[in-house]
Amino acid sequence: MDSAKVNTIVVTCSPGLVEYVRGEVEGLGYAIGDCHSTGLEVRGSEVDAMRLNLHLRTANNVLFLLKQFECVSPEELYREVSEVAWEEIISPDEYLSVVGKIDTAFVDNSMFANLKVKDAIVDRIAGKCGRRPDSGKERDGVVVQLYWKDRRCWLYLNTSGVKLSDRTYRKIPHSAPLRESLAAAIILATGYDGKGPLVCPMCGSGTLAIEAALIASRRAPGLLRSNYGFMHTKYFDEGEWRQMRSEALKASKGRGGKAAFRPGRIVATDIDAEAVEAARKNAATAGVGHLIEFAVCDFAETELPKGAGIIVMNPEYGLRLGDIAELEETYKRIGDFFKQKCSGYTGYIFTGNPALGKKVGLRTSRRFEFYNASIECRLLKYELYSGSKKGLDTAKRVWTVPPFYWW
Numbered sequence: 001m002d003s004a005k006v007n008t009i010v011v012t013c014s015p016g017l018v019e020y021v022r023g024e025v026e027g028l029g030y031a032i033g034d035c036h037s038t039g040l041e042v043r044g045s046e047v048d049a050m051r052l053n054l055h056l057r058t059a060n061n062v063l064f065l066l067k068q069f070e071c072v073s074p075e076e077l078y079r080e081v082s083e084v085a086w087e088e089i090i091s092p093d094e095y096l097s098v099v100g101k102i103d104t105a106f107v108d109n110s111m112f113a114n115l116k117v118k119d120a121i122v123d124r125i126a127g128k129c130g131r132r133p134d135s136g137k138e139r140d141g142v143v144v145q146l147y148w149k150d151r152r153c154w155l156y157l158n159t160s161g162v163k164l165s166d167r168t169y170r171k172i173p174h175s176a177p178l179r180e181s182l183a184a185a186i187i188l189a190t191g192y193d194g195k196g197p198l199v200c201p202m203c204g205s206g207t208l209a210i211e212a213a214l215i216a217s218r219r220a221p222g223l224l225r226s227n228y229g230f231m232h233t234k235y236f237d238e239g240e241w242r243q244m245r246s247e248a249l250k251a252s253k254g255r256g257g258k259a260a261f262r263p264g265r266i267v268a269t270d271i272d273a274e275a276v277e278a279a280r281k282n283a284a285t286a287g288v289g290h291l292i293e294f295a296v297c298d299f300a301e302t303e304l305p306k307g308a309g310i311i312v313m314n315p316e317y318g319l320r321l322g323d324i325a326e327l328e329e330t331y332k333r334i335g336d337f338f339k340q341k342c343s344g345y346t347g348y349i350f351t352g353n354p355a356l357g358k359k360v361g362l363r364t365s366r367r368f369e370f371y372n373a374s375i376e377c378r379l380l381k382y383e384l385y386s387g388s389k390k391g392l393d394t395a396k397r398v399w400t401v402p403p404f405y406w407w
């Protein structure tokens, strides 16, 4: 098996995150090819796919292209898939799952197409090896991904397996947790570089604070995971992976001999003691518990460290949680808190409800567009000047492209 063979790699992401993924991928030194609303392409080998899996914070999946072909029937799909030397990629002892996205008139359901792909793979392996791999829905073994658009099919190895946004540290989710990849993108959008203070009132299960601590300590998010799709293929070069992990560990601050590292203070609070307990445990699992100061309190009582910091809040916004009338009052109180207690900071509110955002009663200096699942959301930015603009480092905070990995 040749793990150095170069082909197209597609890095997929949730809607609204592609510019963040682009920044990260470019920061890792890759030239970007085609770019779509939910993904982009680079050229690389299986080793590059491992590297992208290890380092990307805002992506969902890293797909390695195996084959693309014209296809106008399920029978043709079976035949084309059978032609791939699967016995060189998948051991009969492995577990296989096939996922797919179909946008073609030649089949009317993606499950049927997935089944054809699965049959072609296991029949080929059984023919060559005398045994066939087990298959099913779990994505914890080899994952093969089909994309069938009109008359054309693309067949990929999904080298991530389970989505990269599942970092595995969130053992205890609380109410309406943000996806880790979205939380990372929000933190990157604020321009946070780990130097100044970062405050997360309403922290819930702690996702924003934890992602910020991972960013501050330059810790590759993939270090937290022990299972990836690529580990189950015959391409997998375990020595290379160990080496890559150990380099990433050395590069992260506070590990590998840099134990004295401390970013600016990161403070996370919530009115719900259970949420804070969950956040504390999740942060410990992520290995950043020592970098975050937790407290149980109303957001308005949150202690703000001195300095021109960032305050980022994700209040409920009524679509999934919370009562609107009560939330209107909460958003108004957030505006008062920003005005009265947060001068010198840059404030951010992540919300999926523009009407509630207006209740804050302060002028936004910028609005970033995001999606939380299918809900269109905004990250609202507020410059919280202390009387005059003097003394505030606003020039550096004007965001063009997030300063991803140029540290």
Ligand SMILES: C[S@@+](CC[C@H](N)C(=O)[O-])C[C@H]1O[C@@H](n2cnc3c(N)ncnc32)[C@H](O)[C@@H]1O
Binding pocket: 174, 175, 176, 177, 178, 179, 201, 202, 203, 204, 205, 206, 207, 208, 269, 270, 271, 272, 275, 297, 298, 299, 300, 314, 315, 316, 317
């Ligand atoms: C949408 S959730 C935050 C989810 C979080 N971003 C995560 O990823 O887990 C909103 C949080 O605000 C908290 N909250 C609501 N009212 C609050 C208040 N007055 N003061 C502090 N926290 C409050 C809730 O307990 C809840 O944990």
